[in-house]
Amino acid sequence: MTKPPGAQGDPSGGPGEPRSDRWSDLGRPPLNSAALRRALVREGGHGGLYCDVEVVQRTGSTNHDLVQLALKGDAEEGAVLVAEEQTAGRGRLDRVWTAPPRSGLFFSVLLKPTEVPVRHWGWLPLLTGVAVATGLSRAAGVDTALKWPNDLLVTVGGEERKAGGILAERAGSEGVVIGIGINVSLREEELPVPAAGSLALAGAVSTDRDPLLRAVLRSLEEWYGRWREAGGDPSASGLQETYAAGCATLGRTVRAELPGDRSVVGEAVAVDGDGRLVIATEDGVQEPVGAGDIVHLRPV
Numbered sequence: 001m002t003k004p005p006g007a008q009g010d011p012s013g014g015p016g017e018p019r020s021d022r023w024s025d026l027g028r029p030p031l032n033s034a035a036l037r038r039a040l041v042r043e044g045g046h047g048g049l050y051c052d053v054e055v056v057q058r059t060g061s062t063n064h065d066l067v068q069l070a071l072k073g074d075a076e077e078g079a080v081l082v083a084e085e086q087t088a089g090r091g092r093l094d095r096v097w098t099a100p101p102r103s104g105l106f107f108s109v110l111l112k113p114t115e116v117p118v119r120h121w122g123w124l125p126l127l128t129g130v131a132v133a134t135g136l137s138r139a140a141g142v143d144t145a146l147k148w149p150n151d152l153l154v155t156v157g158g159e160e161r162k163a164g165g166i167l168a169e170r171a172g173s174e175g176v177v178i179g180i181g182i183n184v185s186l187r188e189e190e191l192p193v194p195a196a197g198s199l200a201l202a203g204a205v206s207t208d209r210d211p212l213l214r215a216v217l218r219s220l221e222e223w224y225g226r227w228r229e230a231g232g233d234p235s236a237s238g239l240q241e242t243y244a245a246g247c248a249t250l251g252r253t254v255r256a257e258l259p260g261d262r263s264v265v266g267e268a269v270a271v272d273g274d275g276r277l278v279i280a281t282e283d284g285v286q287e288p289v290g291a292g293d294i295v296h297l298r299p300v
């Protein structure tokens, strides 16, 4: 992968890169890009998903950069772009994603599931949610859950808080860029909104970002491989069932805020074969919701 224009160098000191601030925040050390590459990239393209892991010190948005690289033909399937800091991080529904430098993991992965029918591609962000939740539960030792479609929830002082989010963006016909943001060491006073949380606030056993990133990327590689082998079928790959088991939205009373100022209130009863949340309303209607914001109102 070519380095994105506008992004600033590798903070852990890649060839020709300054190592200037390696020791500037001992509580938040930089990622070790060389070790990440060694652990994740299988040389000669043997079997593994990842072809390159690039860590940049600062950029606007890793999603923006990777989409641009993919459109120019400068990034392959399995290219991973990680930033220690984003100055224009993007979230779902035109929101922003902000976090202090090195306080979390901010990265994007280019996927090109060309042999999977496009009608199944909508499962990619949900698949990523499952992979992130599984990887972090293992590596950070925190209980995680997913709020539909793919917000990562942790429990802080008995309250559900959002510690991570996923943004999938099409790169024209070049595939899909999956962007992942995870709050790792954020302290209470640094949270962008009161409903946010972090792995540290949820009592993580480790906030060392290198093993956390490796665990998430390995888990993504595993789930993506399983899904592709099943031709993208969410049921045959076990994805639909695993997603439902880890989804905190199911069984709850929710309000879905839909595009066009419409909302639907009811019990979230299922995630259908297209990845939509099915809401059973008081009038006995089962309404599948494919996009929008979900508010958890109360347990049923």
Ligand code: BTN
Pocket: 060, 061, 062, 063, 064, 086, 088, 089, 090, 091, 092, 093, 095, 097, 105, 106, 107, 108, 151, 164, 165, 166, 167, 179, 180, 181, 182
């Ligand atoms: C959301 O919860 O709304 C999705 C947030 C996604 C944030 C990540 S951080 C890395 C990648 N680059 C971006 O600009 N956004 C995603």
